[in-house]
Amino acid sequence: MANTKNASPKANKQTKVKTKWTSRQKSECVWGWAFILPTMIGLIVLNIIPIFQTIYQSFFKTGDFGRGNIFIGIENYKTILSDPEVWQALVNTFKYAVVEVPFSIAIALVLAVLLNRKMHGRAAYRTIFFLPMVAAPAAVAMVWRWLYNSEFGLLNNIFGTKINWISNPSIAVFSVAVIGVWSILGYNMVLFLAGLQDIPKDYYEASSIDGASGIYQFFHITIPLLSPTIFFVSVTRIIGGLQVFDLIFMVMDRNNPALYKTESLVYLFYQYSFVNNNKGLGSAIVVFLLVIIMIITVIQMRAQKLVYYN
Amino acid sequence: MESMTRRQQMTSVLIHVILILVSITMLVPFIWMILTAFKTITESTSVDPFVIFPSQWQTENFVTVINNMNFPMLYFNTLALILGRVVCAVLTATLAGYAFARLEFPGKNLMFSLVMFQMMVPGQIFIIPQYLMVSSMGVLDTIFALIFPGLVTAFGTFLLRQSYMSLPKDLEEAARLDGCNIGQTFLFIMAPLARSGMVALGIFTAVFAYKDLMWPLICNRNVMPLSAALAKMQGQYSNNYPQLMAASLLACIPMIVLYLIFQKQFIEGIATSGGKL
Numbered sequence: 291m292a293n294t295k296n297a298s299p300k301a302n303k304q305t306k307v308k309t310k311w312t313s314r315q316k317s318e319c320v321w322g323w324a325f326i327l328p329t330m331i332g333l334i335v336l337n338i339i340p341i342f343q344t345i346y347q348s349f350f351k352t353g354d355f356g357r358g359n360i361f362i363g364i365e366n367y368k369t370i371l372s373d374p375e376v377w378q379a380l381v382n383t384f385k386y387a388v389v390e391v392p393f394s395i396a397i398a399l400v401l402a403v404l405l406n407r408k409m410h411g412r413a414a415y416r417t418i419f420f421l422p423m424v425a426a427p428a429a430v431a432m433v434w435r436w437l438y439n440s441e442f443g444l445l446n447n448i449f450g451t452k453i454n455w456i457s458n459p460s461i462a463v464f465s466v467a468v469i470g471v472w473s474i475l476g477y478n479m480v481l482f483l484a485g486l487q488d489i490p491k492d493y494y495e496a497s498s499i500d501g502a503s504g505i506y507q508f509f510h511i512t513i514p515l516l517s518p519t520i521f522f523v524s525v526t527r528i529i530g531g532l533q534v535f536d537l538i539f540m541v542m543d544r545n546n547p548a549l550y551k552t553e554s555l556v557y558l559f560y561q562y563s564f565v566n567n568n569k570g571l572g573s574a575i576v577v578f579l580l581v582i583i584m585i586i587t588v589i590q591m592r593a594q595k596l597v598y599y600n
Numbered sequence: 601m602e603s604m605t606r607r608q609q610m611t612s613v614l615i616h617v618i619l620i621l622v623s624i625t626m627l628v629p630f631i632w633m634i635l636t637a638f639k640t641i642t643e644s645t646s647v648d649p650f651v652i653f654p655s656q657w658q659t660e661n662f663v664t665v666i667n668n669m670n671f672p673m674l675y676f677n678t679l680a681l682i683l684g685r686v687v688c689a690v691l692t693a694t695l696a697g698y699a700f701a702r703l704e705f706p707g708k709n710l711m712f713s714l715v716m717f718q719m720m721v722p723g724q725i726f727i728i729p730q731y732l733m734v735s736s737m738g739v740l741d742t743i744f745a746l747i748f749p750g751l752v753t754a755f756g757t758f759l760l761r762q763s764y765m766s767l768p769k770d771l772e773e774a775a776r777l778d779g780c781n782i783g784q785t786f787l788f789i790m791a792p793l794a795r796s797g798m799v800a801l802g803i804f805t806a807v808f809a810y811k812d813l814m815w816p817l818i819c820n821r822n823v824m825p826l827s828a829a830l831a832k833m834q835g836q837y838s839n840n841y842p843q844l845m846a847a848s849l850l851a852c853i854p855m856i857v858l859y860l861i862f863q864k865q866f867i868e869g870i871a872t873s874g875g876k877l
Contacts, residue, residue, distance in 0.1 A: 322705030330697035332752030340729035428830035429848035480871035
């Protein structure tokens with residue numbers, strides 16, 4: 291039945307295709323280009339050309355208002371690579387990512403597993419955990435700054451501590467990373483919940499009959515079968531973490547003594563390009579960031595094969 | 601129905617305890633924002649005794665910030681920014697996504713590789729040239745400048761291509777055999793079927809336009825959306841936390857209310873489209 295139903299239009303189509311092939315191909319070409327044209331023009335003007343402009347700009351010393359740019363070769367790169375502030379920013383960025391990424395993933399994974407069952411309040415928990423995703427980062431940063439306030443803040447007053455959460459240079463970057471974990475937790479969790487739907491329930495039932503505990507199942511069924519999702523989330527979070535800006539910009543005052551130990555690469559990019567108005571140097575920093583992210587992307591592509599085929 | 605054993609009951613209670621503790625941690629910043637917004641400065645900076653609940657829930661802070669920051673204007677700018685980016689993104693990506701998913705034409709692979717390339721590079725690399733473009737067009741400090749980087753979307757094109765690829769081919773073939781041209785097939789058959797993808801992209805775009813901070817800070821000094829205005833306000837009144845919290849609350853409430861009404865669409869729109877990258 292199914293066969294005959296499929297066969298007749300197909301045969302029909304083939305006879306038509308032979309005669310109308312070129313006209314159909316032609317119309318697909320015209321419509322295809324018409325459909326992608328707005329996107330492609332925008333993409334080329336707004337994104338593709340700017341990539342090369344930024345790279346080009348990074349070889350120039352910025353004059354007044356873009357006029358009088360002077361070609362200085364790799365001087366900007368020499369400047370940033372010999373600037374301890376840039377290396378410190380790179381270290382800060384990695385420190386931020388090293389806290390934000392593993393913690394936000396590990397906690398989100400546990401929450402996803404706990405929520406991946408029929409239970410009361412499941413939707414409510416999910417709604418609450420995801421809430422920071424729809425809050426403006428500027429507002430989030432401000433309220434955390436207030437919570438962290440060393441004199442009047444909730445944290446120090448509730449716990450009876452006297453910690454300078456965001457002005458002590460040795461811990462400030464981690465305090466900011468905690469805000470990052472809090473902000474992104476629900477997002478990661480929802481991605482894991484989606485991944486968990488794809489693991490067949492039979493695996494759990496079979497191992498339960500064999501007497502496996504929940505924790506055993508977590509490490510021997512959930513983690514291995516969820517590894518593609520875990521890998522994907524890790525990579526996107528690492529790349530996102532390396533681009534941290536909003537939180538640092540909002541939480542750290544210009545005269546905060548810990549600023550030097552918390553400013554990220556993108557924060558420096560913003561400062562150089564739009565506060566000090568040195569767009570050449572700013573461009574060099576963002577190209578530096580591009581190179582780092584490209585290296586991570588290549589490592590990711592290599593590693594992907596291991597994750598999916600093991 | 602199998603009855604729960606004692607052990608299972610204990611596990612269930614333990615799980616709820618963990619989830620409730622995490623929920624409290626997630627909610628405390630919001631609760632503290634609300635409590636502080638209703639306090640006086642004296643109350644908010646009182647340490648001995650430390651004041652948790654305001655003795656009098658007073659709305660003065662809200663009145664002050666609404667007047668000083670011109671909140672109606674900020675809401676309008678933010679709405680214009682969001683609507684502009686959502687309309688542009690959904691329109692252009694719906695068209696391009698369909699072409700990349702279902703049509704064959706020369707240059708398609710090259711063009712699609714440009715789309716993928718854009719998604720791989722860090723977004724900051726576009727910002728200086730985009731700023732110079734807006735500046736040389738003389739439209740700095742306008743709504744258009746706010747929308748500008750979001751006129752097209754590589755990510756949305758990719759996302760909607762995925763949506764169209766998951767649709768069955770039969771309908772489209774039938775429409776074409778009935779004499780619809782490609783434009784009609786797209787408009788009447790395929791685009792309506794990709795609605796859920798468009799909604800997801802729309803929500804995704806809206807939330808990230810709302811959260812965008814760096815671009816509005818760079819391109820506009822006066823025509824500000826909520827995010828940039830909050831940043832500017834923090835620089836000016838850095839010690840008046842009750843007012844800062846009142847402004848933050850006013851900035852967050854519209855999006856949070858929308859989120860609570862359309863939770864399912866929000867979570868699917870943001871997270872699952874992020875997951876399809």
